[in-house]
Amino acid sequence: xxxxxxxxxxxxxxxxxxxxxxxxxxLWGFLRRDAMRLWLRTNRFSKVxxxxxxxxxxxxxxxxxxxxxxxxxxxxxxxxxxxxxxxTQQSQAAAEELEAVTERLDSRAIGRRILQHxxxxxxx
Numbered sequence: 001x002x003x004x005x006x007x008x009x010x011x012x013x014x015x016x017x018x019x020x021x022x023x024x025x026x027l028w029g030f031l032r033r034d035a036m037r038l039w040l041r042t043n044r045f046s047k048v049x050x051x052x053x054x055x056x057x058x059x060x061x062x063x064x065x066x067x068x069x070x071x072x073x074x075x076x077x078x079x080x081x082x083x084x085x086x087x088t089q090q091s092q093a094a095a096e097e098l099e100a101v102t103e104r105l106d107s108r109a110i111g112r113r114i115l116q117h118x119x120x121x122x123x124x
Contacts, residue, residue, distance in 0.1 A: 060110070062086065068094040072101050084110040088118045 029036060058080035063071040065087040075083060075098070083102050087095035095112050102109040 057081075060084065063098070065091045065095045065098060067091070068097045068101075071098050075101060075105055075107065079105060080107055082108045082110050085112040086115060087112060088115050 058078045060082035061080045085095040
């Protein structure tokens, strides 16, 4: 038997084993799909989400603005007394949108700082 024939036979056996393992894993996944779904949806970070206390009083929050979504959610959830924003030229519109949200939530917008060089804070 030449080395090429041996290599061909080994590759055929390896392909067969890979196929059988794939079929076995799929069958196992199908039979245990409820347990797998429960395991995949388990919260592994129990302290993430929500505020620490519902009666928390936030004096102020400083946001580094890139998009408006997360700061808006935090402001609506925490309801701080004062809010300040640090933005770049690209995120200036999002900071202006957040200032309007601040007025709607009866919070005080302390100000907005536009960073000229976001990569180098000392230059700003």
